[in-house]
Amino acid sequence: MSASTGKRSQAERRAHSIARLVDATIDSLAADGYARTTTSAICRSAQLSQGALFRHFASRVELIALATEEVSRRHLALLSEKLLAVRETRSADPIRALVLTMRSQARSPEHAAWHEVMVAARSDHELHALVAPTLQAFEQSLLQAVEEVLALPIQARGKERTRVGTIMLSLMHLFDSEAMTSAIYRNPRLEDDRADWLCDVLRNELDALYRVTAS
Template sequence: MTEAGSTTGRRTQAERTAATKAALVDATIETIADLGYHRASLGEICTRAGVSKGGLFRHFDSRLDLVVAAAEEVGRRHLDGVRELGDVPIADLLTFARSRARARINAVWFELLIAARTDTALREQLTPVALHLYDRIEEIAVAATPWAEMEPDVTRLAVTSVVHMFDGEAVIRAVLPRPDLEEARLAGVVELFEAVAQDGSGRPR
């Protein structure tokens, strides 16, 4: 076997490090989704990731650092989903936004937001992550074809408002699902947004 052949299939140290960190972040997301933020212990996360606690602390300084990395990954997946959607009619875009709000991974985002309300350290670390996520969502919306004729500030306000609305709906429906009302709400929002987009000034006709 040649020297080159002897290394075939072997990962570099950087690749092994990246894989371990990704496994820990994925395990953190899954654990929070399954058990909630406060029950997502490092022991449970390490077990799911197949990494020792010592291995964890070689890559993350604390549980907080790991949780913030998980929040960043949740945001990245949301943005990837928005970008992959491309230019679609407003009805499809709003339906997609609602589906993302209801996605299992978004429950992780909810858990972290609620925990950050009373956890100062988490709130300080989560604020820039949230700012980046919502800024990027607004930028994508401003550049999207359905909104091209609208004033950018109106688009930002509209998109952020509908994201918050669907997030709130997703939380409430876990306790009080009202499918008929939810469908009527989506239809009403689609109608309103289509009218606003056609007007272009930010005022429904």
């Protein structure tokens, strides 16, 4: 008997519906933006009624808040996976692979959803209060993940370690803003120049780091 026709417990049905709503919310945030992520659009996408949505969530922002937690998890998991792949794969140009990984991450749907929530939280105080802890934890986790994956191989400590975190977070910011404006500016040549420049910058950084850790 298939899962769809078979009997399911209330807990299973509940968890399944919530998951569908969260998925639909994330998809809508990434594709249509915060303002167009309405309860009716979410329910249409999740194939559930509005009554069902408000059975599980007290308000729209509460659902958005849970979706934001899930976005953080997925964002982090995706990036960690990519960064580990960069470290494991013996690339001819690992610095370039690293830079392009950060760029692709900033262009992902997960990141677009994150960005929409960030912007909306700036002027929606209720949303701000609900998602601020999640987003702050996200930044810390990102910092930690990046330092763990990248700083270990060069055995850097203290100041050098935090510097790597600062740089990678800055890379994320840069590509975040670039991705947001990309569809308007449509200037791939500039974007490639930027990637090239960042590769140079990171190579300089790495040289400096090796000099420190070698002494």
